[in-house]
Amino acid sequence: MPVRLSTTSYVVLGMIALRGPSTxxxxxxxxxxSVGYFWHFPHAQLYSEPDRLTEAGLLDxxxxxxxxRRKTYSLTGDGRDALRAWLASPTDEHFQMRDIAELKLFFNEVGDPADVPRLADEQIAQHRARIAEYEQMVERFGDRPEAGPRMITVELGLEMExxxxxFWQALAKDDLDGLRAARRAGRLA
Structure with a gap:
């Protein structure tokens, strides 16, 4: 029976394809x-998944x-084929966003209303910091031809940030109506 590959499986296969043999x-x-900026999962899986992929013949x-007694893993031909097939297949899954701040905002009606402005200020600071980090990456690596495909994900990350x-600035200013109006007018599309 073929092994079922998860997104973490493809992260492992993809990282080894990019980096070469890896522990x-x-x-x-x-x-x-790299992908940890936008794809969060328990990193303990990076210690167990390579053995599972080795048993499946996708890694050596x-x-x-x-x-x-370190273990170093490298991609097999079958592993490269599995990765390429996954990359070539369309993705019909909806965009996932796991944002604890959004979750807190959703449940805030049972909390203290004063928590929302504090949460907004906190999020504004965090998003500005991440934007600065992404902008530094673009400045450092954006012109390098070998960074091309990976820099596209940084650009997407910047847009999302x-x-x-x-959103958080509009919430902090109590101006969600202004944000909605700008979006309807196509200024944010």
Whole structure:
């Protein structure tokens, strides 16, 4: 029976395809500096998933004989084929956003109304910080041809951060009507 591949499976396969042979620790660091900005999952999975993918024949594993006994994984031909098939297949899943601040906003009617302005101020600061981080990435890597495809995800991240910043700023100013009007007029589309 074929193994069922999860999104985490494809993160592992994709990271090894980009980086070359990697230990789970290498994967954790690479994810933290790349897809971890927009795809959150328990990083403990980066330690268990490579063994599962090895059993499925999608990765090869080399273990150190002594010392720390690190395991280094590399992509097999079947692993590369599985990754390419996944990349080529359309995605019909709806965009997922797991935002704790949005969850708190949803349930706030049972909380203290004073929490909303504090939450908005907090979110404004966080989104500005993330925008600055993304802008630094664009400044550092945006002109490098080899960074091209990955920089597209940074651009998407920037757009999402700016949209979230506009929302929280409008909420902080109690001007959601102004935000709605700008969107209807096509100024935010």
């Amino acid at each position: 789970p620790y290498d994967l954790k660091r690479a994810v933290g500096h 594993r080399v273990s150190e004989e002594d010392g720390r 700016y949209a979230a910043l506009r």
